[in-house]
Amino acid sequence: MADVKSKDESGSEDDDDSSKIVIVLFKSDTCAFCPRAEEVVRDTIRDFSPESFKLRVVNVSENPEVAEEFGIVALPTTMIGGVSITGIPEPEMLMKMIMGAGVSKMRGGKK
Amino acid sequence: MSNYTIERVKTGVPGLDELVEGGFPKGDTILVAGKAGTGKSTLAIQFLYNGAEQYGETGVLVTLEEPPRLIKRNMMNFGMDLAKMEKERKLVIVDLSPSKEVTPVTMGEFPSFDLSGLEAIIMSHVKKLKATRVVIDTLSILAYKFRSRDILREEFFKLTANITKKGVTLLLTSEIPEHHLGLGVFDVEAFLASGVLVLYNEKISDTLRSRSIEVLKLRGSKHSSRIHPMRITDEGVRVFPGEISPGA
Numbered sequence: 001m002a003d004v005k006s007k008d009e010s011g012s013e014d015d016d017d018s019s020k021i022v023i024v025l026f027k028s029d030t031c032a033f034c035p036r037a038e039e040v041v042r043d044t045i046r047d048f049s050p051e052s053f054k055l056r057v058v059n060v061s062e063n064p065e066v067a068e069e070f071g072i073v074a075l076p077t078t079m080i081g082g083v084s085i086t087g088i089p090e091p092e093m094l095m096k097m098i099m100g101a102g103v104s105k106m107r108g109g110k111k
Numbered sequence: 112m113s114n115y116t117i118e119r120v121k122t123g124v125p126g127l128d129e130l131v132e133g134g135f136p137k138g139d140t141i142l143v144a145g146k147a148g149t150g151k152s153t154l155a156i157q158f159l160y161n162g163a164e165q166y167g168e169t170g171v172l173v174t175l176e177e178p179p180r181l182i183k184r185n186m187m188n189f190g191m192d193l194a195k196m197e198k199e200r201k202l203v204i205v206d207l208s209p210s211k212e213v214t215p216v217t218m219g220e221f222p223s224f225d226l227s228g229l230e231a232i233i234m235s236h237v238k239k240l241k242a243t244r245v246v247i248d249t250l251s252i253l254a255y256k257f258r259s260r261d262i263l264r265e266e267f268f269k270l271t272a273n274i275t276k277k278g279v280t281l282l283l284t285s286e287i288p289e290h291h292l293g294l295g296v297f298d299v300e301a302f303l304a305s306g307v308l309v310l311y312n313e314k315i316s317d318t319l320r321s322r323s324i325e326v327l328k329l330r331g332s333k334h335s336s337r338i339h340p341m342r343i344t345d346e347g348v349r350v351f352p353g354e355i356s357p358g359a
Contacts, residue, residue, distance in 0.1 A: 038170045064235040071207050071214035073229035074257065079215045085355040086257070087221030089330075097218060 020054040024079040025071045029061040037076035037088045044094045052102075087096045117331050119170065120280050123161025124154055126179070126350030128195045129325050130335040137243075138278040139330070140271045144285040145295040145310030150322065151284040151342065153189070154348045155246045158282055160191045162244045170202050173229075175252045178210040186253060189347040203236050209252075210328070215270070222259040225313035226228055228268040236277060245279050251286040254296040264299045268333035271303050286340065292326075305330040309357075310341065325355035 003095065025041055027034035038072050062076060070079070074086045078094065081101035085093055095105040118125060119134030128134050137143050143151045147294055159170035172193075174182060182204065183193045196202040207229075274281050279323045283304065284293035294307065301307055307327040315321045324341040326334040336357040342349050 002119055002198070026228060028231055030224055031227045033225065033285035035224040060231045064231040067228045068205060068232045069209070069213060071209075071211045073207060073232070073253075074220070074224045075228045076224065083214050084220045085218045085220065087223040087259075089221065093218065103142075 019052075021052060021098060022056065022060075022097075024056045024058060024061055026058045026067055026070075026075055026077045026079070028059060028075050031075040033088050034076040035107045037078065040089055040091060041094065044091045047091075048098065050108065053098075053106055120162070121142070122346050123158045123165065124350060125340075125346075126290065126352045127348075129352040130350065131329055132323075132332045132334065132340060135280055135306060136282055136329070136331055139305045139307065140275055140281045140283065141306040141329075142283050142285055142294065142300050142304035143308045143310065144287055144300060146287050146289060146312070149310035149312045150343055150348055151286070151310055152248050153183070153186075153343060154308075155248055155282045156186055156193075157191070157286050157347045158161065159191075159244055159246055160186065160193065160196065163196055168244050169200070169240045169242045169248065171205060171242045172202065172221050173205045173207060173231060173233055173245070173247045175207050175247065175251050176209075178208045179204045180204050186347075189345065191347065194240055199213060201242060203240055203242075205232060205236055207232070217256075220257055222261060222262055224257075224262065226260070226263075226270050230270050234275060237274070243279055244282075245274055246282045247284070249284040249286055250300070251284075251296050259298060264297055266300065267297070269302050301328070306332075311338070323354065326352055 023041060025038055038048045041055065045055060058066045066069060076088065077084050080088050080097040083097055083100065085097065118137040119132070120137050122128050122131065123133045142153055155171060155319050159172055162170050163169040186193050193202060193204065197204060235243065236244065250267070254260065257263055258316045271281060285300045287295060306329040309325045309327050322341045322343065323338045327337045335352065340351045340354050340356050342350050
């Protein structure tokens with residue numbers, strides 16, 4: 001996965017992120033659904049062990065080039081591993097994506 | 112009779128200006144609709160290329176379908192060197208085509224999203240380049256990318272209004288599916304635009320097809336109400352305003 005140049009909002013101070021599952025949330029200043037999507041993502045992470053995750057929030061209004069790089073046109077979009085979901089995600093769907101990314105990491109996948 | 116004249120931008124397509132009172136009204140949204148292979152993309156990109164080359168207006172090409180390398184190759188065939196134009200900062204090609212390697216695989220969508228990402232991407236390039244012409248090629252691909260058509264329809268209105276509000280002239284291409292009676296997959300395409308061009312490539316005999324163009328509507332303009340022949344020549348699309356299409 002290409003590197004996401006954005007504000008890192010990981011709750012952890014630990015700089016060794018290689019074992020962490022990276023969650024990228026794309027939002028914008030004008031997107032009405034984005035605050036709720038961010039809430040759902042944060043709540044879902046909290047239910048797992050937060051130190052296993054690195055949450056990166058990309059504000060597309062400020063960093064349009066990141067959305068362009070990943071071809072993200074609809075917001076909110078949550079990207080975990082090589083997969084994404086558009087709209088306010090349901091926690092079950094997020095969990096499936098997190099599990100998928102976790103399995104992929106354990107297998108040494110580079111998704 | 113009023114002396115007021117609408118400011119117009121030259122289309123960059125030989126012969127087309129004569130059908131639309133000298134050019135597209137500046138700051139309007141123009142829809143270029145047609146079935147596959149009718150020349151929509153060529154016409155739209157020619158609007159950008161000649162806009163920059165002949166009229167000094169910079170442009171943004173947003174490609175949602177065809178990868179830039181193929182667009183450049185195909186336009187080179189008409190003597191239009193888009194790569195050179197990009198280097199000269201007269202044009203930018205925004206690659207949002209599915210061929211991008213880093214684009215994530217979509218797991219699905221919930222009907223709670225907007226297209227503010229697309230808008231932010233386009234507007235950032237418009238600002239950087241001080242562009243006055245934008246092409247989105249093609250709107251129809253979003254129908255295959257997203258299921259929530261009601262949201263898309265509503266978002267298209269916002270998107271087109273926000274892009275054009277400072278005087279940018281926007282061309283949207285729309286692919287009309289085979290056997291479809293409307294102007295595109297969303298059925299709102301005609302409402303999005305203040306001008307609609309329809310391109311045809313109809314079979315007129317077992318061995319012959321004939322290209323033509325129709326200005327279906329152009330608000331505020333006395334446009335031609337006939338269907339005119341159109342050809343794709345070595346220099347791109349050319350319209351023949353003095354002739355009427357044989358199939359018309």
